[in-house]
Amino acid sequence: MIITKNWLLAGLVLLAGNLFAQDDVKVTLKKDRAMMINEVNQIERTFKSTKTISREAMIQLTDLNRKIEGQERYVVSMSRQEPPMFNTEEMQDATREITRIKSTVATLRNYYYHPETIPKENTAASRPPAQTQTYTPPARTYPVLPPRQHATFPTSNAALTGDFGLYKGQIPYPLEKGTITQGFGHFKIEGSGPDIVGDNPGCTFAAPVNTPVKAVFEGDVISVSKLGSTFYIVIRHGRYFTAYSNLASSTVLKGSRVKPGQVIGTVGRDDETGYGKLDFILMFDDKNLDPQPWFVRQQYGQ
Incomplete structure (x- = not known):
């Protein structure tokens, strides 16, 4: 009887610890969103007074966009666990704040790339008396882009079954044609303003929008998430993940089994450039790997 009580007490202590830890996470997430809202509001106030988005503000908006998308992915994943971390009210509050931040960031970034869409101020002479005009941001439009010539990637003749780790240098590309625009690891983009630096967790491809994207190896689909207007798919290949x-x-769909070369989706549009973009990530357990040494090697003359 005493042993049973001790186990019960230990279970209650563990449960209480988990609940306190979850509360700390919730408070941290909410504080982070509040800070992001303050930063966005400050940029928006500056924009309203100057009617321009500076390069420095654009760098800050890009960082904010990355942060809020990361929090969105975390909130969605934690809401799907059993039991879910967030109750209905907490989920609604988080979704509302995340949507507000993403919407404002997207509008301000659009003004940076398309300054011609910035609304003109109404003068006293042109504004009808005793009327309040509200502005509705225009639908996102993209410039007409010049065609890009993309290389045809080599294909693999390997069986592509069993142990993923045995096929280094033989894995096919996820696209039939495209261009690798950003490799794995640290990068720096130089310009007239401050340099933009970061770390790419995988490999970034440019390809026409709606180009078929293929699974590079047999495996199980463990996640299909929708982030805004785009999808994010994770496939398990034993201890490896793509x-x-x-x-x-x-x-x-989540839980389905895919074969090598099976079409799993299509390339989406990059909001920053207007071109099609695919981000491909390769992991072993929880470690990111450079995907390029794993792709089938280019043959001489190709």
């Missing part, structure tokens, strides 16, 4: 981000569509 992830496909910025997809315009998904043709697989």
Whole structure:
């Protein structure tokens, strides 16, 4: 009887600890969103007074966009666990704040890339008396982009079954044609303003929008998430994982089994450039790997 009580007490202590830890996470997430809202509001106030978005503000908006999308992915994943971390009211509050931040960031970034869409101020002479005019941001439009010539990636003749780790240098590309625009690891983009630096967790491809994206190895689909207007798919290959981000569509469901070369979705549009973009990530357990040494090697003359 005493042993049973001790186990019960230990279980209650463990449960209480988990609940306190979850509360700390919730408070931290809410504080982070409040800080992001303050930063966005400050940029928006500056924009309203100057009617311009500076390069420094654009760098700050890009960082905010990355942070809020990361929090959105975390909130969605934690809401799907059993039991869910967030109750209905907490989920609604988080979704409302995340949507507000993403919407404002997207509008301000659009003004940076398309200054011609910035609304003109109404003068006293042109504004009808005793009327309050409200502005509705225009629908996002993209410039007409010049065609890009993309290389045809080599294909693999390997069986692509069993142990993923045995096929280094033989894994096919997730696209039939495209261009690798950003490799794995640290990068720096130089410009007239401050340099933009960061770390790419995988490999970034440019390809026409709606180009088919294929699974590079047999495996199980463990996640299909929709982030805004794009999809994010994760496939397990034993201890290896491949992830496909910025997809315009998904043709697989969580829990399904895929074969090598099976179409799992299509390339989505990059909001910053207007071109099609695919982010491909390769992991072993929880460690990111450089995908390029794993792809089938380019043959001489190709």
